Amino acid sequence: MGAPSGRGSAAVPIRKLAMDLSPALPIRLLIVDDDPQIRAMLAEYLATFGMEAEGAEGGTAMRAAMSKQEYDLVILDLSLPGENGLTLCREIRESSNLPVIMLTARAELADRVVGLEVGADDYVTKPFEMRELVARIHTVLRRSRADVRRPAPAAPGHEVRFAAWRLNTTLRQLVDAEDTVVPLSNAEFRLLLTFIEHPNRVLDREMLINTARGRDLDVFDRSIDLLVSRLRQKLRDDPRDSALIRTVRGEGYVFTGTVEH
Incomplete structure (x- = not known):
């Protein structure tokens, strides 16, 4: 060692x-x-x-x-x-x-x-x-x-809803339809919050790296792809038939869920 x-x-x-x-x-x-x-x-x-x-x-x-x-x-x-x-x-x-x-x-x-x-x-x-x-x-x-x-996009304690999910941006808790809390890492929370703040917009990898990962040290395109993959797993979003995070080939990703504040 x-x-x-x-x-x-x-x-x-x-x-x-x-x-x-x-x-x-x-x-x-x-x-x-x-x-x-x-x-x-x-x-x-x-x-x-x-x-x-x-x-x-x-x-x-x-x-x-x-x-x-x-x-x-x-x-x-x-x-x-x-x-x-x-x-x-x-x-x-x-x-x-x-x-x-x-x-x-x-x-x-x-x-x-x-x-x-x-x-x-x-x-x-x-x-x-x-x-x-x-x-x-x-x-x-x-x-x-x-x-x-970081200021939340909703009032303190208010839950942002999308599909069958709820995200409390103050407590940083992701909750499913059965009221089960799904743990998110810092990077996963930042990425999901970025998607929620920019629904139905194609976000390129550079933008996601800068806003979701929050650092410019030793980052690379593959890391953001892995981060998206981890978030999809947490959201149970099949990339082959995505209902929330869709891949736009050659450009980046787009969050297609309907966001309710």
């Missing part, structure tokens, strides 16, 4: 990011990695930026820590023995919108795609500069907190 690069000294621009992000409250992180040296090294370095980091060696320790403490973000190693990072990321995403940055020892596109597919908000390839990880933590947290502050 690769280790972080030791060349990551504190940089002034990143310290400014830390001050701008939350000068009053410390950022609480959970580092899930089976290597105790990496956990200790990351926790010590991140503490210089006012972050409180705890370590967990695997899935069992991660669940125990999360049952006792609330965290702002999870740093999750992909190559864990037993329950790997993909399994744990999927588990986190099924029950919460807690941001996840995945650490991977490989740089192949397949690893990045699968990580995004199961709901990771970002990924960092080992070995990495410590400064890069700090910057990505702030980027993910800024995006996550911006989602919370």
Whole structure:
């Protein structure tokens, strides 16, 4: 398993990011990695930026820590023995919108795609500069907190309805016809909200990347296609006979559901 690069000294621009992000409250992180040296090294370095980091060696320790403490973000190693990072990321995403940055020892596109597919908000390839990880933590947290502050298209607490679905844009809950809440990741919620705000309009991939994914770092066309596929699965919308999200070949996607506020 690769280790972080030791060349990551504190940089002034990143310290400014830390001050701008939350000068009053410390950022609480959970580092899930089976290597105790990496956990200790990351926790010590991140503490210089006012972050409180705890370590967990695997899935069992991660669940125990999360049952006792609330965290702002999870740093999750992909190559864990037993329950790997993909399994744990999927588990986190099924029950919460807690941001996840995945650490991977490989740089192949397949690893990045699968990580995004199961709901990771970002990924960092080992070995990495410590400064890069700090910057990505702030980027993910800024995006996550911006989602919370983003004005909803309807009054607070009001549900937007389409087909047999209801989306509460304040609680960020998607509810089906049987009143079952279907968990959405941050990216899935942003994408669905973007579609709802622009019904019956063809939205190209660039527009969806910029508004739904909310970042310009390391994005690629395939990632937005995977995100649409995940959202379709949540909405039980068969792409071969779509009733909600239709593919427009060579252009992008169009949301065809009737939206009621």
